[in-house]
Amino acid sequence: MEDKIEILRESIGDISSYNQIVLRGRCPYCNEKGTFRQLSYDLENSQITGQTVSLKCEGCSSIVAFSVTQTKFYPAPMLKGLEGLPEEIDKYYQEGIRCISADAPNGAVTAFRKVIHAIGIHYEIAKVNDNKTLYKIIQELYDQEHIVKKLKDALIGVKDIGNDGAHINENEPDIEQALKIKHLIDTVLNSTILCDSNLEFVKGKHSRQD
Numbered sequence: 001m002e003d004k005i006e007i008l009r010e011s012i013g014d015i016s017s018y019n020q021i022v023l024r025g026r027c028p029y030c031n032e033k034g035t036f037r038q039l040s041y042d043l044e045n046s047q048i049t050g051q052t053v054s055l056k057c058e059g060c061s062s063i064v065a066f067s068v069t070q071t072k073f074y075p076a077p078m079l080k081g082l083e084g085l086p087e088e089i090d091k092y093y094q095e096g097i098r099c100i101s102a103d104a105p106n107g108a109v110t111a112f113r114k115v116i117h118a119i120g121i122h123y124e125i126a127k128v129n130d131n132k133t134l135y136k137i138i139q140e141l142y143d144q145e146h147i148v149k150k151l152k153d154a155l156i157g158v159k160d161i162g163n164d165g166a167h168i169n170e171n172e173p174d175i176e177q178a179l180k181i182k183h184l185i186d187t188v189l190n191s192t193i194l195c196d197s198n199l200e201f202v203k204g205k206h207s208r209q210d
């Protein structure tokens with residue numbers, strides 16, 4: 001994160017910089033050092049980010065928000081989370097999303113770890129205040145065929161990184177890792193919780209027609 005952002009146009013954010021290359025820096029999405037083109041000229045103002053403008057990475061074409069006030073990328077306000085999750089899972093999932101938005105990767109991975117626990121509670125594998133380890137919850141999700149082996153292995157990766165986020169060590173997650181974990185959690189939620197509700201919907205339709 002110590003990569004310096006080099007402003008190439010002093011008038012960044014202004015209409016005169018519209019569609020111009022305005023800065024050089026490391027892209028929060030492709031992680032390459034490259035140039036960014038200004039996509040808008042209406043500076044948006046937010047309490048957290050200050051004045052932001054949207055930029056496009058010339059390398060991977062990802063669109064990022066850039067705070068002109070703080071000289072800092074905010075990839076996360078563009079972040080879209082899954083919808084339609086049950087409330088007891090959604091509260092931790094949304095917390096993870098908000099942490100990414102606030103550039104708080106340690107908080108994000110810790111929240112995503114809680115999402116795994118909440119999935120376990122949903123399938124009655126775990127309880128609130130459970131002393132069952134996350135490893136055991138993940139293993140049982142696999143044993144009861146809620147998740148396939150690939151997802152089980154991926155989840156164990158999340159569990160380990162979540163541990164790194166909760167303790168001070170040399171493996172503390174950065175925002176890139178937090179985003180990767182978010183994608184992984186999305187895959188898990190899509191193939192379990194959201195898949196169940198789609199199935200119920202399909203079955204419901206079917207029984208009405210019979």
Ligand SMILES: [Zn+2]
Nearest residue numbers: 027030057060
């Ligand atoms: Zn990029």
